[in-house]
Amino acid sequence: AQKVTQAQTEISVVEKEDVTLDCVYETRDTTYYLFWYKQPPSGELVFLIRRNSFDEQNEISGRYSWNFQKSTSSFNFTITASQVVDSAVYFCALSGGFRYSTLTFGKGTMLLVSP
Amino acid sequence: NAGVTQTPKFQVLKTGQSMTLQCAQDMNHEYMSWYRQDPGMGLRLIHYSVGAGITDQGEVPNGYNVSRSTTEDFPLRLLSAAPSQTSVYFCASSLAGDTGELFFGEGSRLTVL
Numbered sequence: 001a002q003k004v005t006q007a008q009t010e011i012s013v014v015e016k017e018d019v020t021l022d023c024v025y026e027t028r029d030t031t032y033y034l035f036w037y038k039q040p041p042s043g044e045l046v047f048l049i050r051r052n053s054f055d056e057q058n059e060i061s062g063r064y065s066w067n068f069q070k071s072t073s074s075f076n077f078t079i080t081a082s083q084v085v086d087s088a089v090y091f092c093a094l095s096g097g098f099r100y101s102t103l104t105f106g107k108g109t110m111l112l113v114s115p
Numbered sequence: 116n117a118g119v120t121q122t123p124k125f126q127v128l129k130t131g132q133s134m135t136l137q138c139a140q141d142m143n144h145e146y147m148s149w150y151r152q153d154p155g156m157g158l159r160l161i162h163y164s165v166g167a168g169i170t171d172q173g174e175v176p177n178g179y180n181v182s183r184s185t186t187e188d189f190p191l192r193l194l195s196a197a198p199s200q201t202s203v204y205f206c207a208s209s210l211a212g213d214t215g216e217l218f219f220g221e222g223s224r225l226t227v228l
C-alpha cells in the first residue's frame with residue numbers, strides 16, 4: 001500500500017531562518033511521481049513541484065529547493081530565508097495507488113513564520 | 116479559463132439530509148476525483164473517474180455516490196448526511212496519463228449538524 005509520512009506536524013520559525021520539511025514515502029511502484037502542495041490560510045491548494053521517480057536531481061526554484069533521495073525514500077523540501085508569506089500547510093503527495101491519476105497525501109506540516 | 120469550479124463553497128446540513136456537491140472543469144480533462152480534508156488527516160480520496168461513464172471507489176467512499184455522465188462534470192452526492200461527513204471537499208482533474216498532476220478546485224466546506 002502507498003503511504004506518505006510527514007513526521008513534522010507543526011514547525012515555527014522566525015523570518016529569515018531556513019527550514020526543511022521532511023517527507024518519507026512508501027510504494028511498490030517502480031514508476032511514480034512525488035509532489036509538494038502549499039495550502040495557505042485562504043484554503044486553496046497550490047502546486048509547487050512534481051518529480052518523477054527516475055529523476056533524482058535536486059531542484060531549486062528561488063528560495064525553494066527539493067532533495068529527492070530514492071535510497072531513503074525521501075523527498076524533502078527546504079525554504080531558504082523564510083518569509084511570513086510562507087506560513088501555510090505543506091503537503092507531500094505520491095502518485096499511483098488507486099490510479100496514477102490520483103494522489104496519496106501526507107497529513108501535512110503546518111509552517112508558521114513569525115516576523 | 117475557469118479551471119475546476121466547485122459549488123457551493125459553503126453548506127450547512129442537518130443529519131439525514133441529502134445534497135450534491137458540484138464539480139465542473141473546462142480543460143477537457145479525462146480524469147476527475149474527489150478528496151476530503153479533515154484536520155490532521157491530509158487529503159483522502161473518496162471517488163475517482165477516468166472518463167465519462169467510468170467511476171471507482173477511493174480510500175473513503177462510504178456514504179458518497181458519484182456519476183460521470185459528461186467529461187466536464189463530476190458531482191458528489193451525499194444521500195443521508197452524517198456529522199462524520201463534516202469536512203472540506205476538494206474536486207480535482209487531470210489529463211489522461213500517468214503524471215498524476217492534479218488541478219484542484221477551491222474547495223467546499225460542509226458542516227453536518
